[in-house]
Amino acid sequence: MDYRQHLEVETPEHVVLDYEIAGVGSRTLAAFLDWLILFVLTLVSLLGLGLWREISTWLLALQVLLLYALIWGYFTGFEGLLRGQTPGKRWMGIRVIRDTGHPVTVADAAARNLLLPIDLVGFAGVFFIAIHPQAKRIGDLVAGTVVVRDHPVLRGRAGAEPEPAPPEAAGAAGAPELSDSEFRLLREFARRKDALPAAARARHTRALALKFAPRYPARAADEGQFLEQLYRDELARRRGKLGGRVAVSGEAARRAAVSSAERLVALKEERWAGFQALADRVGRHGLDALSAAELPEFAARYREVAADLARARTYRADPNTLAGLERLVAAGHNALYRSRRRTWGQIREFLLEECPGAVVGAARSVALAAGLFSVAALAGYGLLRGRPDLAPVLLPDVVLERAEAGAARQAAGQGYFVDAPLERPLAASAIITNNVRVAFSCFAGGVVFGVGALVLLAFNGLFLGAVSGHFANAGLLGYLWTFVIGHGVLELFAIWVAGAAGFLLGRALIAPGELRRRDALVLAGRTAIRLIGAVVILLAVAGVIEGFVSAGEGPLGLRIAVSSGSVVFLALYLLNGARARRSRTAS
Numbered sequence: 001m002d003y004r005q006h007l008e009v010e011t012p013e014h015v016v017l018d019y020e021i022a023g024v025g026s027r028t029l030a031a032f033l034d035w036l037i038l039f040v041l042t043l044v045s046l047l048g049l050g051l052w053r054e055i056s057t058w059l060l061a062l063q064v065l066l067l068y069a070l071i072w073g074y075f076t077g078f079e080g081l082l083r084g085q086t087p088g089k090r091w092m093g094i095r096v097i098r099d100t101g102h103p104v105t106v107a108d109a110a111a112r113n114l115l116l117p118i119d120l121v122g123f124a125g126v127f128f129i130a131i132h133p134q135a136k137r138i139g140d141l142v143a144g145t146v147v148v149r150d151h152p153v154l155r156g157r158a159g160a161e162p163e164p165a166p167p168e169a170a171g172a173a174g175a176p177e178l179s180d181s182e183f184r185l186l187r188e189f190a191r192r193k194d195a196l197p198a199a200a201r202a203r204h205t206r207a208l209a210l211k212f213a214p215r216y217p218a219r220a221a222d223e224g225q226f227l228e229q230l231y232r233d234e235l236a237r238r239r240g241k242l243g244g245r246v247a248v249s250g251e252a253a254r255r256a257a258v259s260s261a262e263r264l265v266a267l268k269e270e271r272w273a274g275f276q277a278l279a280d281r282v283g284r285h286g287l288d289a290l291s292a293a294e295l296p297e298f299a300a301r302y303r304e305v306a307a308d309l310a311r312a313r314t315y316r317a318d319p320n321t322l323a324g325l326e327r328l329v330a331a332g333h334n335a336l337y338r339s340r341r342r343t344w345g346q347i348r349e350f351l352l353e354e355c356p357g358a359v360v361g362a363a364r365s366v367a368l369a370a371g372l373f374s375v376a377a378l379a380g381y382g383l384l385r386g387r388p389d390l391a392p393v394l395l396p397d398v399v400l401e402r403a404e405a406g407a408a409r410q411a412a413g414q415g416y417f418v419d420a421p422l423e424r425p426l427a428a429s430a431i432i433t434n435n436v437r438v439a440f441s442c443f444a445g446g447v448v449f450g451v452g453a454l455v456l457l458a459f460n461g462l463f464l465g466a467v468s469g470h471f472a473n474a475g476l477l478g479y480l481w482t483f484v485i486g487h488g489v490l491e492l493f494a495i496w497v498a499g500a501a502g503f504l505l506g507r508a509l510i511a512p513g514e515l516r517r518r519d520a521l522v523l524a525g526r527t528a529i530r531l532i533g534a535v536v537i538l539l540a541v542a543g544v545i546e547g548f549v550s551a552g553e554g555p556l557g558l559r560i561a562v563s564s565g566s567v568v569f570l571a572l573y574l575l576n577g578a579r580a581r582r583s584r585t586a587s
Contacts, residue, residue, distance in 0.1 A: 005135055007146055009101035011333045013306040017101055017326055019148040021135045022094040024126060027147055030088035037087055038074050045070065061425035068433040072440070075113040080106030083283065093150045099522075103334050107350075108143045111529040115139035118444050118452075138447055142505065144522035150327075176237045177215075180262045183234055184318060186212075190231045238266035261315035268308055272328060275301040279331035287335060302332035349580075351533055356577025357584075358530035362500050365507075369499030372454065373461040373492075380465025384473065391470045399467055406476040415553070416483035428547025435491060435539045439498035443505075443532050450506020457499040486550040486559040489566045490542035494535045501528035501535070534573075541569065 005021040045067045078086040084096035084104045096104050096112070104112075115138050119125030125137035134146050178186065189208060193201050209223035212230060220226040278298050281289045290298055309325040317325075359366065384391060391400065402416065409415070438456065445452015471480040481488075504524040512520035549562050 005133065007099075007101075007134060007148060009099075011101070011306065011329065012337070013303060015306045015310055015329060017330050017333065019097070019101070019146075019330075022092075022147040022149050023135060024129050026092045026094055026149070027129065027135075028126070030086070030092040030094060033088035033091055034075065034086045038071070041070055041074075042067065058425045061429035064426065064429040064433065068436075072114075075116070076106065076109045079104055079112070080109035084109075089147075094147055095150060096145050096147050099144050099146055101330065101333060102337060104143070104145055107526065107529050108145055110532075111525045112139040112143035112145050114440050114529075114532070115142055115444050115447060117441070118447055141518065142447060142521055142525040144525070176234060176262075178234050182212075183238070183262060186227065186231050186234065188320075190228065235266055238263055261312060261317035261321070264308065264311060264315060265317065265321055271301070272305060272308070272325070275305055275332070276328055279328060279335065282335040283331055298332070299336065302329070302336060305329055305332065350530075351537060352573075353577055353580035355530045355534035355537065356573050357581035358527050358577070359497055359500075359534050360574055360578045360581055362497075362504060362527060362531060365500035365503045366496050369453075369457055369496040369503060373457050373496060373499065376458040376461030377465035377468075380462035380467075381469040381472070382465075384466045384469025388470070388473045391466075391473075394466050395470060399470070403471055403474050403476065406471065406474060406479055410476065410479050416480055425547065427551055428543050431546050432540055432543030435494070435543060436536055439494060439532060439535045439539060442495070442498035443501045443528060446502025446505035446528070447509070448506075449509050450503050453499050453502025453506065456502075457495070460495060482556055482559065483550050486562045487542045487546035487566070489563055490538045490545070490570060493570060494538040494542065497531050497538070498535045501531040504528045504531070534577075537573075538570070541566070 005023070007019040007021055009017045009019065011017060045063065075086055079089075079096050085094075089095055096109070098104055098108065116125075119128075119137045119139055125139070128137045128141075129135045132141075134140075136146060140146060176183070186208065189204060193204070196204065205223050205227060208227055213219060213226070216226070216230065220229060275298075278290065278294065278301065282298065287295065287298075305325065305328050309322070309329050312322055312325055384394070406416070438460070442453045442456045445454075445456055468477060468480065471477050504527055505521065508520040508524035509517060515523070545562055545566065549559060
């Protein structure tokens with residue numbers, strides 16, 4: 001019995017592709033190698049931080065951002081840009097694809113890997129892989145992806161073309177003389193002999209020659225030449241007019257029942273090899289790698305190979321032939337029906353149109369997140385106003401210290417927090433990375449039926465309200481919000497959008513409507529990842545403002561002007577998304 005898990009995908013040509021799903025063992029080994037590579041890269045980056053600090057704080061700030069992008073973007077970048085394979089997955093011969101059989105996009109890879117923190121909690125991901133029918137972890141459920149094994153290539157040697165029959169063999173007459181199993185054995189040896197070590201090649205050559213020699217007394221003296229000539233003669237017979245008939249072999253007088261499957265292989269393997277060469281080029285560089293004349297040829301050959309796969313299954317061809325044909329059809333299917341490649345123009349369109357358009361479309365969820373955050377903030381404010389003695393229990397020491405020093409700093413004309421000019425780039429990078437981490441956590445927490453996103457929103461709201469209440473008790477509320485006003489608009493709105501992204505995942509699990517729960521989760525995940533894209537843009541701008549303006553020594557008028565500018569920026573960003581959304585809906 002075959003205990004392996006499989007994924008069947010039907011192409012528009014009504015041909016079913018059968019993928020073998022990767023199991024816990026291969027995925028664990030691939031993850032071990034990836035985490036080892038990531039650890040080494042992170043260690044090298046951390047060792048370089050001290051060097052950058054001595055050279056320039058700007059370079060140090062850039063290094064912090066790059067290190068953060070490395071940690072969060074390693075899996076997303078490799079899987080989204082290199083056809084679903086990280087170095088570890090390539091090493092193990094597995095890859096990530098969509099449930100539909102298509103290659104994953106960067107957005108799919110991002111949705112899949114931003115759920116890694118949830119998958120790593122208590123080895124939840126390993127548990128889901130072990131029990132799910134398609135070995136999916138939580139990230140795969142949200143992204144609509146699955147990890148499969150690469151099928152073996154059609155040819156025995158990479159890059160080797162099937163050898164055409166030589167002139168003397170091309171005229172070989174009569175029906176085939178070898179049985180199907182004998183011919184398959186001879187064919188596999190002919191394809192793979194050059195890859196064998198010399199001792200193994202000599203041993204197999206001797207064994208095959210002893211098997212066939214009694215039936216061919218008039219043969220070449222050299223055993224290797226004999227087997228090569230026998231293979232070419234038999235290949236020519238199977239390509240001839242009598243390739244599908246029963247014949248009497250030489251001296252042994254054995255009847256060989258030649259199936260239609262073997263004749264199909266003999267007739268078509270050169271065409272398959274030609275299509276595989278085109279598919280390899282397309283897989284590396286996309287359809288742009290083909291000339292104008294090659295594009296229709298590629299499409300025609302894809303349809304031909306798809307039909308050949310259907311025939312090979314009907315004829316019950318051997319597993320190696322079926323696996324090779326499935327790989328070819330999958331390569332052609334992925335090339336012809338893949339999503340658009342992300343050029344710089346399309347990346348700009350994604351970030352500046354699709355992401356804000358998704359925010360506009362999820363306005364109700366954003367409003368819900370804003371409402372919950374505000375209620376929590378008011379509760380925290382009221383609690384500290386009514387119970388000032390709770391401040392040492394609820395607030396960190398740094399907040400208490402700044403509140404104590406606030407009156408003296410305000411009298412001296414100093415703000416809530418002023419960073420040295422040379423340290424501001426580093427402060428901005430640290431603020432950006434911390435806020436983005438919180439946003440990612442809101443998104444990931446939504447998969448726990450929205451509870452994680454709710455808790456994070458409530459916590460951040462309570463904290464902001466409690467801090468405001470404590471400063472109000474000291475008569476320093478305006479002093480605090482003079483610092484917050486510059487970057488606060490974008491930062492608060494981004495937190496609400498991140499919470500909305502988590503709520504979308506939670507709603508898909510709790511109330512999927514007419515859709516199946518897994519389909520609703522995938523659709524919600526694709527919208528939510530666009531919300532997170534908008535959040536990253538907003539938090540990057542807010543972090544720059546906080547690091548260079550809020551932490552600076554500029555007057556209140558400058559901070560109000562920057563805050564007003566951030567409101568205008570946010571409005572234009574959302575209006576641009578709304579316009580693009582209406583345009584796509586109309587078209």
